[in-house]
Amino acid sequence: MSSVSSERLNRYALTPARKRRDRIARGGVLAGTILALIPLLLIVYYLLSKGLSSWSWSFFTTDPTGNTFFKNSTIGGIESAILGTIEIVALASVLAIPIGIGVAVWLVEYGRSGWFANTVRFFVDVLTGVPSIIFGLFIYIALIIGTGSSYAGYKGSLALALLMLPVVIRSAEVILLLVPGALRESALALGAPRWRVIGSIVLPTALPGMVTGVLLAIARAAGETAPLLFTAGATFKTSTNLGGFMNSLPVQIYNDVTSPTTAVVDRAWGAALTLVAMILILNLIARLVARRSRLA
Amino acid sequence: MEAASIPSGDRSVLSRSPLARFPDRALRYGLTALAAAILALIVYFFFRLAGEAQPAFAKFGVLGFTFDNDWNVSAEHFGALPLVVGTLITSGLALLIGVPVAVATAIYITELCPTRVRAPVTVLIELLAAVPSVVYGLWGIFFLAPKLVPAEQWIADRLSFVPFIGGGVVTIPNIFVAGLILAIMILPIVSAISREVMATVPADHKEAALGLGATRWEMIRLAVLPYCRGGIIGGAMLGLGRAIGETIAVTIMIGDAPQMPQHLFGQGYALAAVIANEFGEAQGLHRSALFAAGLLLFVLTLIVNAIARLLVLRAARARAPKRTAQDRADGVPPTIAGTAGL
Numbered sequence: 001m002s003s004v005s006s007e008r009l010n011r012y013a014l015t016p017a018r019k020r021r022d023r024i025a026r027g028g029v030l031a032g033t034i035l036a037l038i039p040l041l042l043i044v045y046y047l048l049s050k051g052l053s054s055w056s057w058s059f060f061t062t063d064p065t066g067n068t069f070f071k072n073s074t075i076g077g078i079e080s081a082i083l084g085t086i087e088i089v090a091l092a093s094v095l096a097i098p099i100g101i102g103v104a105v106w107l108v109e110y111g112r113s114g115w116f117a118n119t120v121r122f123f124v125d126v127l128t129g130v131p132s133i134i135f136g137l138f139i140y141i142a143l144i145i146g147t148g149s150s151y152a153g154y155k156g157s158l159a160l161a162l163l164m165l166p167v168v169i170r171s172a173e174v175i176l177l178l179v180p181g182a183l184r185e186s187a188l189a190l191g192a193p194r195w196r197v198i199g200s201i202v203l204p205t206a207l208p209g210m211v212t213g214v215l216l217a218i219a220r221a222a223g224e225t226a227p228l229l230f231t232a233g234a235t236f237k238t239s240t241n242l243g244g245f246m247n248s249l250p251v252q253i254y255n256d257v258t259s260p261t262t263a264v265v266d267r268a269w270g271a272a273l274t275l276v277a278m279i280l281i282l283n284l285i286a287r288l289v290a291r292r293s294r295l296a
Numbered sequence: 297m298e299a300a301s302i303p304s305g306d307r308s309v310l311s312r313s314p315l316a317r318f319p320d321r322a323l324r325y326g327l328t329a330l331a332a333a334i335l336a337l338i339v340y341f342f343f344r345l346a347g348e349a350q351p352a353f354a355k356f357g358v359l360g361f362t363f364d365n366d367w368n369v370s371a372e373h374f375g376a377l378p379l380v381v382g383t384l385i386t387s388g389l390a391l392l393i394g395v396p397v398a399v400a401t402a403i404y405i406t407e408l409c410p411t412r413v414r415a416p417v418t419v420l421i422e423l424l425a426a427v428p429s430v431v432y433g434l435w436g437i438f439f440l441a442p443k444l445v446p447a448e449q450w451i452a453d454r455l456s457f458v459p460f461i462g463g464g465v466v467t468i469p470n471i472f473v474a475g476l477i478l479a480i481m482i483l484p485i486v487s488a489i490s491r492e493v494m495a496t497v498p499a500d501h502k503e504a505a506l507g508l509g510a511t512r513w514e515m516i517r518l519a520v521l522p523y524c525r526g527g528i529i530g531g532a533m534l535g536l537g538r539a540i541g542e543t544i545a546v547t548i549m550i551g552d553a554p555q556m557p558q559h560l561f562g563q564g565y566a567l568a569a570v571i572a573n574e575f576g577e578a579q580g581l582h583r584s585a586l587f588a589a590g591l592l593l594f595v596l597t598l599i600v601n602a603i604a605r606l607l608v609l610r611a612a613r614a615r616a617p618k619r620t621a622q623d624r625a626d627g628v629p630p631t632i633a634g635t636a637g638l
Contacts, residue, residue: 014509022511026408032400033409033417036487039480040424043435103334106327120331122605123338129534129601130594131541133568137575137590138341141348165334193312195323223428226543226568230575250430250544257434257548265438272431283426287419 051273054266060274064252064267066236075263078271080238081252085275087240088153088232088248089222092160096221097214099161100168101203107169108176109198127166133226135159140230153239153246156232160221167220171213175206208293215286219279225250249275342594349588351581361588367554367565369574374585376592378556382471382564383593385557386546387539389475394482394539395532401483402490407516418491425484433548436477441468441549448472448561464559471557471564474549478542482535489534493527493611494520530607537600541593543568567593 058077065076103120111117139159144150179202187197228251235245249271256268352374353361364375401421405414448466455462497520505515521528551563552573567589575586 014511018511018514022513025513025516029400029404029408032397033404036397036401036424036483037417037420040420040427042439043427043431046435046439047431099330099334102327102330106331110324110327111331116331120335123335125605126598126601127334127338129537129541129597129604131543131568131597133543133571134345134541134590134594137345137571137587141344141587142341145348193316194320198323219426223426223430225428225430226572229572250428253430253434254544254548257430257437268434272428272434275428276426276431279426279428280423283423 047269047273047276050266050269052270054270055273059267059270063238064236064247075261075267076236078249078252078267078274080236080247081249081271082274083238083240084153084232084247085222085249085278087242088156088228088246089160089218091154091157091242092164092221093214093218095157096161096164096168096217100165100214100217101172101210103165103169104172104176105198105202107173109194109202124166124169127162128170131226132163132224133229135162136227136230138162139227144231151231151233151245153232153242153244156228156246156248157242159227159231160224163224163227164217164221167217168214171216172206172210175209175213176202178209179205208289212286212290212293215282215289219282219286222282223250223275223279225254229254249278345587345591345594349584349591351584352588355581361585362592365556367570369554369582372581374581374588376567376585376589378554379565379567379570379589380592382550382557383540383566383568383596385471385564386475386478386550386566387536389472390478390482390539391532391536392479393476394479394535395486395528397479398483398486398531398535399490399528401487402494403516403520405487406491406494407520408512421484421487424480429481429542429544430548432477432481433545436473436545436549437469440477441470441473444473444476452559452561460557461560464562466561467551467563469549469551469563470561471550472560474546474551474564474566477545477549478539481542481545482538485538486528486531486535489531489608490524490528493524493531493608496527497523524611526607527611530604530609530611533600533604533607537597537604540600541568541597543572547572567596 056077060077060082061079062077063080064078065074103124107117107120111120136159139155139162143152143155143158183201183205184197187201188194192200228248232248232251233245234251234255235247237247239246253268253271253275256264256271259265259268356364356374361374361376362380363377365377366373366375367378368374401417405418405421409417445466445468448470452462452464452466501519501523502515505519506512510518546566547569550566550569552565552569553563554565554570555563557564571586571590571593574582578586
């Protein structure tokens with residue numbers, strides 16, 4: 001019951017030194033956050049200032065000529081790259097999204113937390129961490145060495161689909177887990193078979209949330225260069241044949257970066273701005289859809 | 297016990313005919329097969345990759361290939377040590393620079409920032425993850441690397457007595473800027489995981505610290521950070537996995553010199569970069585050596601990622617409030633940790 005001596009209390013007082021340390025640490029944390037935002041601002045600034053100047057009608061409507069030694073007018077634009085990216089990513093999405101959602105449904109509705117489901121989860125996580133260029137090598141081994149044929153757009157799509165799969169599976173799984181168990185049980189109690197419960201109750205409820213994950217996966221795939229280098233190849237002409245070589249924005253930028261000609265590098269900036277704009281639009285839509293979702 | 301039990305014979309009225317059960321079974325087995333196919337695919341790819349790398353490993357030996365310091369395409373001699381070292385130095389730099397900044401952003405967003413700025417700052421940090429690798433490379437080589445040369449030269453001159461850092465002539469591009477670009481690229485994932493883990497710190501702990509008279513920073517240092525250490529380390533490891541596997545930005549930024557890195561501001565090479573650069577023209581043993589480099593990269597990221605997942609999972613599991621039977625019935629997800637970095 002003895003009262004605490006004033007010296008001992010003073011040891012715990014809010015001394016100026018503690019106040020100062022608090023201010024310095026909080027200042028440091030704020031400075032770190034600002035530091036983290038600087039690169040983004042600089043990248044956006046440079047993309048806009050360098051990329052916009054190379055944008056023009058003909059930039060989007062002509063193919064690169066492969067001629068890199070003359071003026072802007074002769075090096076051509078990026079039409080084949082834009083269309084190629086859209087075609088390759090579209091096919092990749094058509095492959096990866098149904099499979100990914102199927103696996104996620106299996107994980108949540110059937111596999112749950114059994115050993116097999118956990119093994120699948122572990123391998124999906126493994127896939128998430130695989131460097132993107134390795135996916136390119138996988139497809140190269142299976143479809144180019146394996147069949148003895150050359151690069152093709154659809155092989156690029158397959159490499160991107162492998163890359164998208166884990167993202168789609170894991171994001172869809174998280175959303176499917178959020179569908180209330182009571183909904184499933186009500187449907188089952190009314191006599192609905194499992195497949196009706198999944199098809200008419202679980203999937204529609206989870207749909208908006210899954211759209212978000214899917215769009216983010218597409219956005220990620222659209223920006224990848226490495227898996228396309230040795231699968232889709234690079235070419236100049238616009239092509240609608242996924243069985244042949246196909247150009248894409250990332251690969252075109254990568255090839256243009258190493259050019260010694262300023263005009264070609266300017267084309268890379270224009271193409272980069274186009275690519276980032278496409279990806280940001282996908283991200284924006286994903287965020288808007290996520291906001292409207294009733295789950296999460 | 298008094299509840300009217302339905303005689304077993306009558307239950308058959310309620311059961312479905314075998315025909316009606318068919319779609320259910322088909323869906324179940326179909327989906328199971330799909331999941332199994334994914335496992336099979338990964339295992340298949342792994343063995344095919346190892347098979348393609350076999351000639352190089354047979355010629356130089358697995359250890360000889362990994363630890364021999366000579367990557368010479370024209371002499372058909374392939375030792376991957378310069379590449380491995382280049383990969384480890386750049387990703388180490390990325391961690392050294394990226395993780396403190398990422399943790400700072402996570403602390404700022406979860407603990408210090410005014411509510412109004414929270415969402416915009418979070419979105420901006422996440423946007424860093426939306427920028428494609430090749431665009432980082434483009435920006436890095438034409439803006440970041442040239443702008444940093446004077447500063448790098450100044451440091452190299454002042455620290456000329458320090459081996460590896462000082463002394464040499466700064467080149468464009470160089471190992472340091474490659475690490476710096478990687479630091480920017482891993483920032484969003486490390487920040488996201490740290491933020492997720494910090495959000496699991498119970499308010500009780502923080503309030504208790506503040507109630508005892510701790511300042512904000514003391515509260516963060518004593519209540520928040522020790523609680524999240526495992527998760528933050530896991531997030532950093534996931535970032536390391538990303539940095540090791542990052543290809544295009546590094547290929548553009550590192551200088552592509554297949555030699556042991558001489559100094560921090562000189563040129564080097566990395567595992568992923570050598571594949572991106574040389575695979576297109578590679579034949580025979582050279583191609584096999586590149587597959588071997590790919591396998592090395594694959595195994596390296598596998599180990600790093602496995603450790604990272606384990607740490608993040610353990611952190612999330614130990615911290616998360618116990619899931620009740622009710623939660624499970626309601627389908628409340630176990631934890632969301634580990635999904636942010638996707």
